[in-house]
Amino acid sequence: DQQVKQNSPSLSVQEGRISILNCDYTNSMFDYFLWYKKYPAEGPTFLISISSIKDKNEDGRFTVFLNKSAKHLSLHIVPSQPGDSAVYFCAASVGTIAGYALNFGKGTSLLVTP
Amino acid sequence: DSGVTQTPKHLITATGQRVTLRCSPRSGDLSVYWYQQSLDQGLQFLIQYYNGEERAKGNILERFSAQQFPDLHSELNLSSLELGDSALYFCASSATGGRGYGYTFGSGTRLTVV
Numbered sequence: 001d002q003q004v005k006q007n008s009p010s011l012s013v014q015e016g017r018i019s020i021l022n023c024d025y026t027n028s029m030f031d032y033f034l035w036y037k038k039y040p041a042e043g044p045t046f047l048i049s050i051s052s053i054k055d056k057n058e059d060g061r062f063t064v065f066l067n068k069s070a071k072h073l074s075l076h077i078v079p080s081q082p083g084d085s086a087v088y089f090c091a092a093s094v095g096t097i098a099g100y101a102l103n104f105g106k107g108t109s110l111l112v113t114p
Numbered sequence: 115d116s117g118v119t120q121t122p123k124h125l126i127t128a129t130g131q132r133v134t135l136r137c138s139p140r141s142g143d144l145s146v147y148w149y150q151q152s153l154d155q156g157l158q159f160l161i162q163y164y165n166g167e168e169r170a171k172g173n174i175l176e177r178f179s180a181q182q183f184p185d186l187h188s189e190l191n192l193s194s195l196e197l198g199d200s201a202l203y204f205c206a207s208s209a210t211g212g213r214g215y216g217y218t219f220g221s222g223t224r225l226t227v228v
Contacts, residue, residue, distance in 0.1 A: 002156075034216045043116060043204055043219030044157070089157065091216070101147065101170045102217065106156035 003027045004092050006105035013112050019077040021108050023090030026071065030092035033066060034102065035075045038087045047088075048075070080112045117141065120205050120220035128228055132193040135223045139186055139207030145169070146188040147208070147217060148180055152201040163188055195227045 005024045013019045021035075031052040036044035050057040050064045050073070057064050063076045077084055087109045091102040117140035127133055139146050148160040150173075159172030163182035174180075177195075182188040192199060202224050206217035 004156075006156075036216070036219075041221070043118070043206075043221045045116070045219070046216040049216060091157075101159045101162055101172060102157075103159065104149075104157040106154070 002105075003030075004090055004103045004105040006088075006090050006108050008108050009106070010109040010111070013080045013110065015082055015112055015114050016079045019075075019080045019084065019110055019112065021075040021077075021088050021090070021110065023073045023075075023105055024071060025073075025092050025103075027092070027094070027103075028071070029094050030103075032093045033064070033073050034091045034093070035062075035064060036089040036091060036104075037084075038089060038107070044089055077110075080110075082112050082114055085110055085112045116218050116220060118205060118207050118218050118220035120203075120223050122223060123221070124224050124226075126226045126228060127195060129195055129197060131195050131227075132191065133195065133225065135190040135192070135203055135205075135225075137188045137190070137205030137207075137220060139188070139205075140218050143207035143209050143218070144186065145208045146182055146186070147206045148174075148188070148190050149204040149206065149219075150201050151204065151222075152198075157204065160190070192225070197227050200225055200227045 034049040035047040038044040066073045087107040089107045090105040119138040144165045149157040160174040162170040180190045202222045204222045206219040208217045
C-alpha cells in the first residue's frame, strides 16, 4: 500500500525556470515530510524537510509547501539549474523517540535543459 | 562521502544462494535502516535497528534477516535468493531525534541474482 505517491515519473524544465514537483500522501498521522535528491550510482541525499505544523519551508532555491487538508506537498526549485537534474523522492514519517521509518514515493526524474 | 559505508558495492550471485550485505553507520548514529529499491519501485523500507535492537519492520521477506552489532555496524542477510531479489539495497543511519534532517544514506549495494 503506497502511502506516499508521486504521480509524475518525469519532468522536464528549462534552465532558469521554476520546477514544481508534487507529492500526495494518504496517512494523516505523518508528521514530517522530506525531499531527497538522488543522482545515478549514489544514495539519496537529504534536501529539505517540513514539519506538519508548518505550511512552508524555504532553503535557498528550494521551497517546500505543505497543504495538510489536501494531503499534498510540493517542492519548488527556483531558478532551476542543469545540476538539479536528478531523481527527487518525497518521503514522510511518523516518529518515535528511537527513530522513524520513512515512507518514500517512487520518485520524479527531473531534467533541466540548458 | 556521506559517512555511511556499504560493502560490497556490487554483488552477482545465483538463485538459491545466500548473501550478506554490510553497513557501517555514520559516526555517532545509533539507528540503522535498510531499504530496497527495485526497478520502477520507490525505496521500500525493510527494517530498522536502534542501538542493537530491532525497532521497526517494513516489507521484509522471511528469507531476509538483519542484525546490528555492538559496534553499531549492521548486516542484512538474504537467503534462498530469487531473480526478483535483484535490486539496490541501501543502508541509512540517523541520530536520535533531529527528524528534520532525515537520514544519511550510503551509496548502496547492487545485487544481481542470475
